[in-house]
Structure formats: structure tokens, C-alpha cells
Amino acid sequence: MSEDEENREMIEIFVMGKRYKVPKGLTIMTALEYAGYKYVRGCGCRGGFCGACATIYRTEDEYKFKMDLACQTAVQDGMFLVQLPFVPAVREDFDIEEVDPKENDNVMLDYYSEIARCVSCNTCTKACPQDIEAMDYVQAALRGDVERCADLSFDCIQCGLCSIRCPADIKHYHLAQLARRITGRYIHEHSDELEKRVQEIKNGEYDDKMKEMVEMEMEELKKLYEERDIREEG
Amino acid sequence: MEEGYLYYPGCTLKTKASDYEESAMAVMEALGKPLVEMDDWYCCGAVQSLTEDDIMHQIAPIRTMCCAQEQGEKEVVTLCDMCYNVLKQANERMKEKPDDLETMNEFLTEDPDYLGEVDVHHIFEILRDMKDEIKKKVKKPITDLKIAPYYGCMLLRPDHVAIDDTEDPHIMEGLLEAIGAEVIHNPKRTECCGSYHTVNRSDIVEKRVEDIVSRAVKDGADAIALSCPLCQFNLDFHQRNTEYDIPVFYLTELIALAMGIEVGMEKHKIDPKSLLKDKKILE
Numbered sequence: 001m002s003e004d005e006e007n008r009e010m011i012e013i014f015v016m017g018k019r020y021k022v023p024k025g026l027t028i029m030t031a032l033e034y035a036g037y038k039y040v041r042g043c044g045c046r047g048g049f050c051g052a053c054a055t056i057y058r059t060e061d062e063y064k065f066k067m068d069l070a071c072q073t074a075v076q077d078g079m080f081l082v083q084l085p086f087v088p089a090v091r092e093d094f095d096i097e098e099v100d101p102k103e104n105d106n107v108m109l110d111y112y113s114e115i116a117r118c119v120s121c122n123t124c125t126k127a128c129p130q131d132i133e134a135m136d137y138v139q140a141a142l143r144g145d146v147e148r149c150a151d152l153s154f155d156c157i158q159c160g161l162c163s164i165r166c167p168a169d170i171k172h173y174h175l176a177q178l179a180r181r182i183t184g185r186y187i188h189e190h191s192d193e194l195e196k197r198v199q200e201i202k203n204g205e206y207d208d209k210m211k212e213m214v215e216m217e218m219e220e221l222k223k224l225y226e227e228r229d230i231r232e233e234g
Numbered sequence: 235m236e237e238g239y240l241y242y243p244g245c246t247l248k249t250k251a252s253d254y255e256e257s258a259m260a261v262m263e264a265l266g267k268p269l270v271e272m273d274d275w276y277c278c279g280a281v282q283s284l285t286e287d288d289i290m291h292q293i294a295p296i297r298t299m300c301c302a303q304e305q306g307e308k309e310v311v312t313l314c315d316m317c318y319n320v321l322k323q324a325n326e327r328m329k330e331k332p333d334d335l336e337t338m339n340e341f342l343t344e345d346p347d348y349l350g351e352v353d354v355h356h357i358f359e360i361l362r363d364m365k366d367e368i369k370k371k372v373k374k375p376i377t378d379l380k381i382a383p384y385y386g387c388m389l390l391r392p393d394h395v396a397i398d399d400t401e402d403p404h405i406m407e408g409l410l411e412a413i414g415a416e417v418i419h420n421p422k423r424t425e426c427c428g429s430y431h432t433v434n435r436s437d438i439v440e441k442r443v444e445d446i447v448s449r450a451v452k453d454g455a456d457a458i459a460l461s462c463p464l465c466q467f468n469l470d471f472h473q474r475n476t477e478y479d480i481p482v483f484y485l486t487e488l489i490a491l492a493m494g495i496e497v498g499m500e501k502h503k504i505d506p507k508s509l510l511k512d513k514k515i516l517e
């Protein structure tokens with residue numbers, strides 16, 4: 001028995017069918033690394049933001065699949081799991097200047113017509129590690145309510161678990177992204193501040209500051225991040 | 235609901251058939267029984283699955299029934315014929331087959347059990363029962379208009395969800411008379427418009443439409459009245475390759491006009507406004 005195993009409570013997990021003993025309390029992601037796996041894909045921010053680390057698992061006491069983010073979920077004893085670094089789903093091309101919802105009362109259906117196959121099973125919502133009401137935003141898209149679709153899907157990190165589980169083959173996360181793009185372009189109010197800031201960037205007003213940061217030591221940069229003031233100006 | 239009726243719109247009423255929603259809401263408001271949209275509802279699925287063991291395709295309509303139950307209501311009113319038919323059939327199935335209801339409730343873990351106590355109605359049933367009130371509210375009877383009612387399939391078939399006699403319905407005739415229109419009897423009024431063939435076999439739909447419209451015109455109709463958004467689209471849009479171009483109204487648009495209520499009629503393919511101007515119904 002290794003020193004580690006003597007000192008820590010160990011649990012058993014199965015990665016793609018192979019048995020491993022790993023310390024209790026690790027996330028799925030770190031447990032896999034402990035077991036010797038090296039992430040080439042399927043890992044990004046390690047903070048629950050990027051959606052790269054979708055994972056599917058079953059536990060012995062439950063017949064249903066469970067889904068989560070590997071970087072956010074603790075390993076459990078008897079977990080059978082696999083990583084899902086990518087979910088195949090074709091994103092439709094669109095020209096942002098040609099998707100005005102006022103011109104076309106069901107523009108979403110034109111690009112993602114499979115949403116009409118939704119049977120309201122809610123499997124997508126149950127799959128979502130972000131607790132997004134995925135079925136409800138598909139339903140909003142179906143009735144042409146682009147803004148609601150965008151609002152409900154705002155926290156989506158595009159891990160794709162909804163789409164891999166959908167019996168109607170809906171590409172939820174691409175659909176939702178289209179809704180948010182349309183909302184930004186046609187529904188939300190135009191922001192003068194944004195335009196001003198983009199112009200400032202283009203004028204090179206932040207170039208020096210950017211260069212300064214790029215050259216900073218890691219510790220210094222961390223300190224700067226932690227102490228940043230994000231309150232509104234004025 | 236004391237102050238009106240709990241209303242299930244369906245997706246099409248929010249998009250392509252917004253003319254129908256607008257006119258029906260205005261009419262019910264004027265009759266003192268407004269349609270109150272459900273807090274939550276789901277797409278009905280638009281086709282009723284007839285497969286015995288297919289519970290999957292009954293989920294959406296029953297989820298909507300759960301929403302009505304959650305709001306403490308026992309009745310839901312629909313405008314779209316397709317939604318009416320699907321909701322009604324799925325709901326009746328749950329009432330008649332306790333095993334199916336149990337399976338459904340076991341699946342719908344996120345909602346309280348559906349008790350099977352909600353009833354689904356079509357707006358025409360409500361309007362039929364309010365015919366006298368409608369008559370009283372008529373300000374400009376549309377006497378010069380010759381209207382052929384068209385029922386299509388979804389209000390009348392299958393028999394156990396029909397809102398009227400399957401072979402010889404009269405709901406629309408009664409309502410048209412109440413607003414002063416001249417009713418043109420069209421023997422094709424219960425025939426299918428071609429339905430979803432419109433997606434990939436428009437030749438079938440065109441033949442159906444020509445058949446239905448030509449008969450109405452031959453008997454002197456100025457226009458057609460109906461309620462199904464898909465029938466409306468087919469009969470309206472697919473006249474383009476025929477020699478006909480008579481307007482296809484939602485019955486509620488005509489009722490609204492007779493009651494002196496302004497309606498948009500924005501999404502019609504064949505513009506109904508010139509006919510209405512000719513007949514002095516619109517200025």
C-alpha cells in the first residue's frame with residue numbers, strides 16, 4: 001500500500017470500465033489525473049466556466065445516467081464514468097444582418113427546424129450542469145420568442161450534454177447561441193458605451209497597459225486580478 | 235376561471251397565425267370573457283401519435299394539462315384546430331387509461347401528478363354557447379358577405395373528440411348567421427386541405443385547395459371562414475396556382491368586424507381588405 005493510500009480515505013471508480021482507487025474528495029478531473037490520465041482535450045478553465053469537461057456517469061444505486069462537469073463534481077464511490085470532450089453538432093451558418101426577428105416571425109425555426117420535434121421530455125434540462133431550463137428555451141424558440149430563449153440560456157457554457165441526450169436531435173446550445181446573437185443585434189438597446197470603448201481600443205489607448213500586463217510576473221498578475229475594482233466608474 | 239377562460243395559444247398563434255389570436259382575444263374581451271394566457275405551456279407536438287405504446291409523444295400535451303392544474307383550472311381553451319385535436323386526444327387517453335396516466339406521472343417527476351381532471355375546449359364551442367351575446371354586440375352586420383364555412387379535419391375527427399356532427403357540422407353556420415353573413419353551403423367543407431403535405435408535396439395540397447375553393451366559388455362565396463392556421467395557410471397561399479383568389483378569414487376576424495372591432499389581418503396572402511371595402515364593411 002502506498003503512503004498516500006495509508007493516509008487518505010480511498011474510493012473506487014471505473015474510468016471507461018477500468019477500476020481505479022482514488023482519494024475521496026477529489027473532483028472527477030483531478031481523480032482522473034491521479035489515476036494517470038493526462039488531459040489533451042476535455043479540460044479548459046478548471047473553474048466551471050468553459051464547458052470543456054463534460055462527463056457522463058452512472059452510480060450503482062441509480063439506473064439513470066447522470067451528467068456533470070468533471071472539474072466541478074466530486075468523485076463518488078462506485079462511479080462508472082467517461083469523459084465527453086466534444087459533442088458533434090453542426091452549427092448553421094447565418095448572416096447576422098439577415099436574421100431580423102421583426103422581418104421573420106420564426107427565424108429560429110428556419111435555421112434549426114428540428115426544434116419542432118421537441119416532445120417536451122425535459123431530458124435536456126435534467127442533463128444541464130448549469131441548471132438551465134433548456135427545454136423551456138427550446139419551447140420559447142418554437143413560438144418565436146427569441147429574447148426569452150436568449151435570457152433563459154444566458155448561463156450556457158456549451159458543454160453539449162443537452163444535445164447528446166435529446167431524443168429529438170436538437171442542437172440546443174447552437175440554437176441558444178443564435179438566439180443570443182439575434183437578441184444582441186436586434187432586440188437589446190444599442191449601447192453607446194460599448195461603441196466608445198471599442199473605439200478607444202482601436203485607437204490604441206490600452207496598448208501600453210496591455211503590454212505591461214503581458215510582461216508581468218505571474219504572482220504580480222494574480223495580485224492585480226484579485227485586487228481589481230469592478231465597480232462602475234463615477 | 236371566473237373572469238374569463240384559461241387560454242392555450244400554441245406556437246403558431248404566436249407567429250404565423252397572430253391575426254387569429256388578435257381577433258379571438260378582442261372578441262372574447264368584448265364579450266366580457268377574456269382569454270387569459272396560461273402562465274406556462276408547451277408545444278402540443280402538432281401531430282397526434284396513434285401508436286398504442288407511444289407515451290413519449292403524449293408528454294407535451296399532458297405537461298400542459300399539468301400547468302392548467304397547477305393554476306387551479308379545470309378548463310383550457312385553444313384556438314388552433316391542430317392543438318385542440320392533439321391536446322384533447324392525449325388528455326382523453328389519460329382519462330380513459332389509468333395505466334398510461336400512471337406511466338406518465340412516473341415520468342413527469344418534476345411536476346405534481348396529473349389527476350386527469352382538466353377539460354380541453356375549442357374556441358368555437360365557447361362562441362357557440364355565447365351566440366346570443368354575440369348577436370347583441372353586433373354593430374355592423376356583414377349582410378353583404380357570402381361566406382362558405384370550412385371545417386377541415388381536426389375539429390371533427392376522430393368522432394370522440396369532434397366538437398360537432400362529424401358529417402354535418404353547423405357551429406360555424408350558426409355563428410355566421412348570428413353576425414348577419416349569408417352562409418354558402420359547401421359540401422367540401424369537411425374534406426382535408428392536404429395538411430402537412432404542404433411541406434414537401436404541395437401538388438397534393440394544390441389539388442385539394444382547388445377542389446374546395448372552386449366549389450365554394452361556384453356556389454357564390456365571396457370568401458371562406460375557418461379556424462385552423464394550417465388550413466388557413468393552405469387555402470390562402472395555394473390559391474396562387476389556381477384561377478381563384480378569394481380571401482380566407484379566421485371566423486373570429488369576421489365576428490370582430492361585425493362587432494365593430496378593428497383587426498389587423500396583416501398576414502393574409504390574399505388581401506381581404508379590398509373585398510371588405512367593396513362590401514362597405516371597411517371604409
Ligand code: FES
Binds near residue numbers: 042043044045048072
Ligand atoms: S474545465 Fe472548464 S468547465 Fe470544467
